[in-house]
Amino acid sequence: MRIGPGGTAARTAGTSIPRAFLTNLQPVRVIVISLSILILLALIAYPLLLLMGHSFIGPDGNLTFETITKAFSRRGMTQATINSGILVVTVTAGACAIGIPLAWIVARTDTPGKLLVTLSAGVAFVIPTFVSVISWIFLAAPNSGYLNALALEWFGLTTAPFNIMSFTGLIFIETIGVYPLVFFAVVTALNNVDASNEQAARILGAGRARTALTITLPLVRPAILTSVILVMLDALSSFGAPAAIGTMANFSVLTTKIYDLLTFPPRFNYAAAVAMPIMIFTLISLLIQKYAIRAENFRTLTGKATPDQIIRLGRWRWLSAGFCLVVAAITAILPIGALILLSVLRSFGSDITADNLVSQHYALILNENFVARGAIGNSLLLAAATATVCAFLGLIFAWVVERIDFIGKGAITFLIMIAYGFPSIAYAVGIMMGYVDWFYGTLTLILIAYAGKLLPIAFVLVRNGIQQLSVDLEEAARISGAGWLRGIADITFPLMRGAIGIGWVLVFSLSLRELSMSAILSQADTQVMPTVVIQFIEDGAIELAAALSVIIVSISIAILVLVKRFSRKPASALD
Structure with a gap:
């Protein structure tokens, strides 16, 4: 007997679909994912919206540029903007x-x-x-730096x-601090370039210089572009070195002006307005990176074994x-030595x-009883808490983006990544507001x-x-009756603990x-x-600043070694 569209079978099928859908939702998963998304909105979307609102919306609720105009009309703001522009250009070039x-x-x-080059770049x-400011004050302060003393005596x-206490000194310190971004990006790209392209150019008669300029350099252009954007954003948003040197040399950049606007009485609207050009520059840079790289095909890894093109420099080596x-x-x-x-020097300027x-x-x-002891405890507590929160949220959001197919997952990825692109000081203004x-x-x-x-x-x-992890294991756990949370805890987390561990120590x-x-x-x-170090520098207690900095650098280098050990761990060790 044939059952029509309005019959019992159709009604049963019609009711079974939403029931199955609701069953697959799993309340625990819905609650955890929903709370995580709410946390993400609170961490990132809310502060950034506040920044834009305070910058472009007037007291009457209408769009206005009056706040930005007044903020950049304040004394010294024009010169600070020029200084920031010069700093970005010169540091990037250097x-x-x-x-x-x-x-x-x-x-x-x-x-x-x-190997020495790679190690020194990592350090x-x-x-x-x-x-670095502390080290170079010790080495190159105009009146008491030891390199200056040696130069005056020997020559x-x-x-x-x-004279490290100058705008030129700031450019120098920022340059040596960010050049590893360019170095590591380009050296990785060069190692991935298929050497057969360069071999073909040499066979056709191109010299070493022409091959490098016409073949090698264009193939690593995406890496150069990416690193250049990172360097520009780093220089534009830098605060520590400009604050330390600018105080002694009497100059400002945009980030130090934002800090000044937040001292008592705080002027949040002006601080947000000054941060807006930095945010806009960041967005433009990220868009340029995205579409410039997409415009051309730079894939050169073909899977064919080709020997590396090691150039013998002869006596030039x-x-x-x-x-x-x-x-x-x-x-x-x-x-590091300085x-x-x-x-451990009794006082700055003493004989060694x-x-x-x-x-x-x-x-x-x-x-x-000293302020630095409490600061060390606060730093360690904050670092551990931040790393744990980020590892947990990173696992949840990575699983959601990779394992659930829904319309909004692209927005989640964008919202997470946009926070990293924004300058820290601008983001902090939004958090404060x-x-x-x-x-x-x-x-x-x-x-x-x-x-955030x-x-x-x-x-x-x-x-x-997670992209490298087969879904079969998670499916097997679900077939065996494990819920979503248990599947994450018993399957996904153990297999991902290497990546989670690296993420934890880096954060x-x-x-x-x-x-x-x-x-x-x-x-x-x-x-x-870090704030106590800057306070010591401003107070002239440069020896105390150096001692506390040694602790920071020692922990950072130890973390770097730990990351390398994690990254070398074989996959089987994670089972």
């Missing part, structure tokens, strides 16, 4: 001038000492710029040749090695003798800022791992050295190590 040749030397030549990368000069040694000495060896020496080497600065810092009434003077306020800013790191690492390390957001959000009882 980082490329160092990073690209070094990457080519390491990836394409037989220059000796290439330079983990040294925060506000810490009979009448004027000190170096020693000149190349000399260049590498100079860069390593200036960016890593000298700063920082350690200054931290055994009698002047003391440990009193470390004893004072570790004294429980949104949560200062609830969490003023607490570590929770700083934790919210850290978590650093979540993309954990998200990207865990997402890459921990970056939280430990974060200054821009901490300077705006911390109060007397919530100081962290």
Whole structure:
């Protein structure tokens, strides 16, 4: 007997679909995912919307540019804007001038000492710029720097040749701090370039220089573009070095002006307005990166085995090695050595003798009644809490984006990643406007800022791992009766703990050295190590600043070693 469209079978099928849908939703999964999305909106969307609202919406609720106009009409703002522009251009040019040749030397030549270049770039990368300021004050202060003293004595000069306490000194410090971004991006791209392209050019008669300029360089252009954008954003949003040097040399950039606007009495609307151009520049840069790379095909890994094109430099290899040694000495060896020496020197400017080497600065810092002791505890607590929150949310969001097919998952990815692109100081302004009434003077306020800013790191690492994880294991767990939460805990997490672990330690390390957001959000009882370092510099206690900086750098290098151990762990070890 045939049953029509309105019959019992049709009604049964019609009711079974929504029931199955509701059954598959799993209440625990719905609750966890919904809460996570609400947290994401609170961490990122809400502060950024507040920034835009305070900048472009007037008291009457209408769109206006009056706030931005008034903010940039304040005294010194024009010069600060010009200084920021000059800083971005010069630092980017300097980082490329160092990073690209070094990457080519390491990836394409037989220059000796290439391991030293890679190690020094890694060390330079983990040294925060506000810490580099301390080292270079010790080395190149105009009146008491030890390099200046040696130059005056050895060469009979009448004027000190170096002055780190200047705008030029700021450019130098920022450049040696960000060139590793260019170096690591380009050297990775060069290692991935199919050498057969360069072989073909050489067979057709192209020389080494022409091959490098017409074949190699265009193939690594995406890596160069990406690193250039990262360097520009880093220079534009830098706060630590400009604050330390600008105070002594009497100049400002946009980030230090934002900080000034938040001192008592705070002017949130003007601070938000000054942050808007930085945010707009960030968005434009990210869009340029996205569409410029998409416009052309840069894929060169074909799966064919092709020997690397190692260029033999002959006698020029020693000149190349000399260049590498100079860069390593200036960016890593000298700063680390100067920082350690200054931290045990009785006082800045003292002769370097055994009698002047003391440990009193470390004893004072570790004294429980001293401000630095509390700052160390706050930093470690915040770093651990931030890393844990980011690892958990990163796992949830990575699973949602990769395992659930729904319309809004692209918006989740965009919202997470856009926070990483925004300058820290601008993001901190939004956090302060949104949560200062609830969490003023607490570590929770700083934790919210850290978590929102650093979540993309954990998200990207865990997402890459989940993309390599077959869904069959999770399906088998569900068939065996495991719920969603148990499947995550028993299947996904154990297999992903390597990626989650790397994400945790990286977020921990970056939280430990974060200054821009901490300077705006911390109060007397919530100081962290970077803010105390800046306070020591401003107070002239440069030896104490060096001792506390040694602790920060030591932990950062230890974290770097830990990351390398995690990344080398075989997949089987994660089972």
